[in-house]
Each structure stands twice: as structure tokens, then as C-alpha cells.
Amino acid sequence: MLHTPPPGTRxxxxxxxxxxxxxxxxxxxxxxxxxxxYNRVQQKTVYASEDPLVSIAEYAFHQAVxxxxxxxxxxxxxxxxxxxxxxxxxxxxxxxxxTLRNAPPVVDLEDPVALHTFHHRPHEMLNPSSEDxxxxxxxxxxxxxxxxxxxxxxxxxxxxxxxxxxxPHYTPQQHxxxxxxxxxxxxxxxxxxxxxxxxxxxxAGHHVTPATxxxxxxxxxxxxxxxxxxxxxxxxxxxxHPFTPGTWYQTEINFA
Amino acid sequence: MxxxxxTDGLAKKFDAAYPGExxxxxxxxxxxxxxxxxxxxxxxxxxxxQAEERKGEDIKxxxxxxxxxxxxxxxxxxxxxLLALFHYxxxxxxxxxxxxxxxxxxxxxxxxxxxxxxxxxxxxxxDGDASDLLINRMAxxxxxxxxxxxxxxxxxxxxAGRAES
Numbered sequence: 001m002l003h004t005p006p007p008g009t010r011x012x013x014x015x016x017x018x019x020x021x022x023x024x025x026x027x028x029x030x031x032x033x034x035x036x037x038y039n040r041v042q043q044k045t046v047y048a049s050e051d052p053l054v055s056i057a058e059y060a061f062h063q064a065v066x067x068x069x070x071x072x073x074x075x076x077x078x079x080x081x082x083x084x085x086x087x088x089x090x091x092x093x094x095x096x097x098x099t100l101r102n103a104p105p106v107v108d109l110e111d112p113v114a115l116h117t118f119h120h121r122p123h124e125m126l127n128p129s130s131e132d133x134x135x136x137x138x139x140x141x142x143x144x145x146x147x148x149x150x151x152x153x154x155x156x157x158x159x160x161x162x163x164x165x166x167x168p169h170y171t172p173q174q175h176x177x178x179x180x181x182x183x184x185x186x187x188x189x190x191x192x193x194x195x196x197x198x199x200x201x202x203x204a205g206h207h208v209t210p211a212t213x214x215x216x217x218x219x220x221x222x223x224x225x226x227x228x229x230x231x232x233x234x235x236x237x238x239x240x241h242p243f244t245p246g247t248w249y250q251t252e253i254n255f256a
Numbered sequence: 257m258x259x260x261x262x263t264d265g266l267a268k269k270f271d272a273a274y275p276g277e278x279x280x281x282x283x284x285x286x287x288x289x290x291x292x293x294x295x296x297x298x299x300x301x302x303x304x305x306q307a308e309e310r311k312g313e314d315i316k317x318x319x320x321x322x323x324x325x326x327x328x329x330x331x332x333x334x335x336x337x338l339l340a341l342f343h344y345x346x347x348x349x350x351x352x353x354x355x356x357x358x359x360x361x362x363x364x365x366x367x368x369x370x371x372x373x374x375x376x377x378x379x380x381x382x383d384g385d386a387s388d389l390l391i392n393r394m395a396x397x398x399x400x401x402x403x404x405x406x407x408x409x410x411x412x413x414x415x416a417g418r419a420e421s
Contacts, residue, residue: 018271
């Protein structure tokens with residue numbers, strides 16, 4: 001049930017621009033300031049992944065949700081309607097690669113022992129809703145406070161990535177690290193940072209303009225730059241390849 | 257390809273302009289988006305009375321309290337996320353929040369006609385304070401927070417915070 005990442009494990013995380021390295025391991029810059037699948041507002045949490053594509057897909061999904069909100073003008077309760085998003089639907093971010101000084105043990109939520117211990121249902125972790133996080137946040141609370149006589153208290157969660165499409169023999173996963181209350185950030189070392197551009201285009205790959213009819217929300221493209229080295233391939237992913245700076249790649253994100 | 261250079265240029269400008277320290281960041285947001293001090297403190301979770309009483313205090317001192325610091329981090333994260341959606345063009349975001357587009361947007365009718373006659377549209381909670389509702393919604397978290405944040409900013413008079421910083 002408990003899994004401790006080996007020393008030197010490289011993690012990836014996407015943040016907004018304007019973030020500095022100390023922000024990255026303090027939860028700042030996440031899409032989850034307002035709470036997320038495994039954290040409530042004010043529960044400092046760092047979402048990361050060993051697979052860079054998972055970090056990119058998860059971030060792109062939330063970018064899509066926010067842009068869709070602007071496209072629609074917000075819920076009917078919003079007065080006045082939210083402004084239109086600027087077009088084309090291009091956004092700039094940072095992709096960070098780092099190691100943790102002492103990666104804490106994390107609870108693998110799909111492990112049968114964890115399922116038995118915390119009494120959660122496997123499909124709850126794969127629920128595609130991006131608004132209904134009550135049950136997973138409660139599950140995270142249970143993990144945070146679970147007393148275990150033979151093991152240290154878990155410092156996080158290993159959970160399936162919902163937004164990254166799985167492939168045969170490979171389950172994309174996220175590490176969700178809890179930032180203890182008494183520290184500003186989890187101690188770690190920056191390995192590299194790339195600038196990351198994400199774009200939602202139409203099905204033919206053209207920029208979205210005011211005249212665009214269909215936006216291909218499920219297949220954003222992205223490009224990295226700002227570092228000479230490519231983003232390394234994540235070996236466990238079948239057919240993984242490195243992401244070369246200056247080259248555009250298309251990925252898929254799951255909405256349901 | 258020009259658009260990518262433009263968005264990267266705006267992001268670079270933001271990288272350079274954005275302060276590193278939390279209280280400086282809040283002052284930067286106040287100035288940039290025209291958020292008056294009371295509204296800023298309300299968005300950090302203070303009651304209307306608290307915000308009014310503490311509006312003259314040094315924000316750096318205020319953030320020495322872990323609770324207010326945590327609340328400020330949540331707010332800062334939300335504002336940051338909002339600006340990222342607008343290509344980091346803070347002038348454009350401020351204009352969209354306070355500018356003519358928002359002001360001249362066609363008002364929805366305050367009364368709507370239904371099959372069984374005319375009924376008063378329920379805007380927020382009966383006799384509720386719209387500002388409180390938006391703040392509660394922001395604090396509740398989730399995707400609705402962004403809408404609430406934008407709506408709360410839009411209610412701020414243009415240029416309100418600019419004189420303070």
C-alpha cells in the first residue's frame with residue numbers, strides 16, 4: 001500500500017508563468033489553490049508526476065475547463081457575463097523537473113490493501129467530474145490522518161491520472177504530496193525548467209478565431225523551449241519519446 | 257508563429273514584473289487590477305467589518321498570521337490563474353474587468369416572463385449580500401471559484417486600488 005519513490009526520482013509539474021522555484025514545492029501556482037481532487041482549500045498540496053505527459057495533460061484539462069467557462073460567459077449566476085477569452089487559445093506556462101530530498105512514502109490508492117483500509121471504491125478515483133471532489137478529498141483526509149503502527153505516516157497519495165488517456169499495460173499516475181503545516185515547502189532540488197506553450201486549436205490545427213466553429217478541446221498541442229535539452233521520455237510509457245524543444249506535439253485529454 | 261512570440265513576450269514581461277514576496281504580490285494585484293484595500297481584505301476572507309477596521313494596516317504585518325497568509329495564498333493563486341488565461345496581459349485583463357465591454361454588456365432583464373406569468377428573477381439568495389455569496393463561493397473552492405473571483409473583481413470600481421500602491 002505504501003510506496004516510497006526511490007531517491008533521485010524525477011518529478012514533473014506545470015505551473016503558471018511568473019512562478020519561481022520556491023513556489024513549485026509549496027503548492028503555489030497549482031490549479032488547485034481553490035481546492036482539488038485530493039485537497040481542500042488551504043490544504044497545501046503539490047501535484048506532480050513522474051511522467052511529464054501526465055503533468056501536461058492534467059494542466060491542459062484545467063486550462064480547457066477555465067477557457068470553456070469564459071467562452072460560455074460563466075454560470076447564469078455570474079453578473080455580468082465573464083469576458084471572452086483572448087484568441088487564439090494559446091497559453092504560456094512552465095514545466096518543472098525536480099527531485100525530492102526525501103521523497104515521503106505515499107499511499108497507492110489502487111493497491112488492494114489501500115482499498116480495504118480506506119473503503120473507497122475504485123471508480124471514485126476515476127470519476128471524470130471536475131467539480132465533485134468531496135469523496136476524494138475525504139479519502140485524502142483519511143490518508144493524511146491514518147495511524148499506521150508499522151509505517152511512517154503517508155506523505156502523499158499515488159493516484160491514477162484521470163485526464164491522461166491510459167494505454168494497454170500502462171496506467172498514468174499522479175503523485176500528490178502533502179506539504180506539512182510547519183514547512184513552507186517540501187525540500188527538493190530543481191533539475192530543469194522549460195517554457196511550455198499549450199494551444200487549443202480547431203480540428204485542422206488552425207488557431208481559434210472569432211469565426212471558428214469547432215474547437216478540438218480533447219487534443220491540445222504543446223511545445224517546450226527555453227532549455228537546450230529535451231524533456232526525457234518516460235520509459236514505462238509505451239512508445240514514449242522525448243519532447244524536443246521547439247517542436248509541436250499533440251496530446252489527448254480525457255473529459256469523460 | 258507571430259502569436260507565440262507575442263504571448264511569450266507578455267509572459268516574459270510578467271516574469272520580470274511579478275514580485276517574489278506575498279505581500280508585494282498582493283500590492284501588485286491591487287495596483288494592476290484596481291482592487292481597493294477593503295475588497296482585497298474581503299477576498300482574503302475578512303468580514304466587511306473586519307476589512308473596514310483593518311484597511312489601514314500594513315499588509316506585510318497582517319500576513320504574519322498563518323491564517324491570513326494561507327488565505328492570501330489562495331487568493332493570489334486564483335488571481336494568477338486568471339491572468340494566465342489572459343495571456344498575462346494585465347492591462348487587457350483590467351480593461352475586460354472594468355472596461356466598456358463589461359459596462360455596456362446588455363443587462364439581462366430583471367423580470368422574466370414564464371408560462372404562468374411574470375416572476376421576479378432570483379438574483380442571489382433572498383435578501384442575501386451578493387458580495388458575501390461570491391466570497392463564500394470563492395472559499396468553497398472548485399471551478400466555480402474562478403467565476404466568483406471575476407465577478408467580484410468586476411464589481412470593484414475601476415482604478416480603485418491604483419492610488420494605494
